[in-house]
Amino acid sequence: MRASPPDLRGGPPAGPRPTVSVVVPFLGDRAAAEALLARLGGLSLGAGDEVICADNTATGTLGRASGRAGAESGAIRVVPARAVRSSYHARNRGVRAAGGEWLLFLDADCLAPAGLLDAYLRDPIPAGCGALAGRILGEPRQRSLLARYARSRRFLAFAGAPSDEPASNEGVGAAAGGNILVRRAAFGAVGGFPDAIRSGGDVELCRRLRAGGWEIGLRPEAIVVHPHRERLLPFLGTVARYAGEPGASRRWPLPRELARAMLDAARRLLAGELEEATFRAIDGLALIAHNLGYRASNRAPARGRQWVSS
Numbered sequence: 001m002r003a004s005p006p007d008l009r010g011g012p013p014a015g016p017r018p019t020v021s022v023v024v025p026f027l028g029d030r031a032a033a034e035a036l037l038a039r040l041g042g043l044s045l046g047a048g049d050e051v052i053c054a055d056n057t058a059t060g061t062l063g064r065a066s067g068r069a070g071a072e073s074g075a076i077r078v079v080p081a082r083a084v085r086s087s088y089h090a091r092n093r094g095v096r097a098a099g100g101e102w103l104l105f106l107d108a109d110c111l112a113p114a115g116l117l118d119a120y121l122r123d124p125i126p127a128g129c130g131a132l133a134g135r136i137l138g139e140p141r142q143r144s145l146l147a148r149y150a151r152s153r154r155f156l157a158f159a160g161a162p163s164d165e166p167a168s169n170e171g172v173g174a175a176a177g178g179n180i181l182v183r184r185a186a187f188g189a190v191g192g193f194p195d196a197i198r199s200g201g202d203v204e205l206c207r208r209l210r211a212g213g214w215e216i217g218l219r220p221e222a223i224v225v226h227p228h229r230e231r232l233l234p235f236l237g238t239v240a241r242y243a244g245e246p247g248a249s250r251r252w253p254l255p256r257e258l259a260r261a262m263l264d265a266a267r268r269l270l271a272g273e274l275e276e277a278t279f280r281a282i283d284g285l286a287l288i289a290h291n292l293g294y295r296a297s298n299r300a301p302a303r304g305r306q307w308v309s310s
Contacts, residue, residue, distance in 0.1 A: 021100030130214025133175030240293030
């Protein structure tokens with residue numbers, strides 16, 4: 001289901017603003033490539049802004065799609081990022097080609113409203129701020145069971161910056177890589193993202209920024225929409241991947257919480273609460289997936305193996 005962009009209130013920032021390079025990693029098929037290019041073409045860009053898509057496919061799928069669409073003649077550039085099958089490697093490769101003073105990292109399956117850059121830059125940014133965290137909302141029009149479950153569990157909420165609730169502009173500990181604006185100088189000073197991991201690179205980047213003396217602020221009005229996965233196995237795979245980096249996510253207690261989830265699911269089923277019973281059963285499956293992911297290696301898989309980006 002196609003996501004609907006949020007309605008951003010307010011006008012563009014007053015006076016000149018810094019330049020922004022929008023960096024998006026891509027790993028998908030031809031249809032996904034064409035959809036991404038169409039979505040990114042709707043962003044409102046200022047003078048000196050640019051959009052860079054880092055093609056992490058082995059065969060240059062996005063590059064071929066952009067050439068046929070004529071995107072290379074406009075503001076969207078596609079750069080190859082094939083050395084490591086990792087979204088963080090792709091982001092780093094995109095930054096190498098970027099010229100903006102600020103880097104806006106988005107996920108390929110997010111829908112950004114036209115005024116996203118203005119929402120980030122409407123208010124002045126303190127000199128000591130190395131990054132600004134936007135919000136990520138689940139697509140409200142998705143009516144599948146898993147989408148409803150994910151929204152009920154605030155699945156996109158992240159590290160002290162709730163994705164589905166208003167937030168202040170006070171600093172946060174970390175921010176999701178699917179919607180974060182990073183000062184180019186700060187990104188370079190801390191060495192960018194870890195290059196060859198599956199998950200948690202955004203958490204690690206924020207750790208490096210804080211260790212380097214940079215603050216991480218919030219822009220709650222800078223919103224993107226992220227569709228939830230609607231098939232069970234890919235959804236559980238995402239849960240497992242989120243658990244992949246020790247320290248990025250605490251290990252969820254399995255035996256006690258699994259038993260509690262199953263007992264609660266049975267009680268709710270007997271009470272006629274079918275949806276809540278199903279949600280509690282999914283909680284149990286997610287607990288198992290999270291524990292499996294926690295034990296797995298966080299190294300990016302070798303080229304040729306499949307993985308799913310967030």
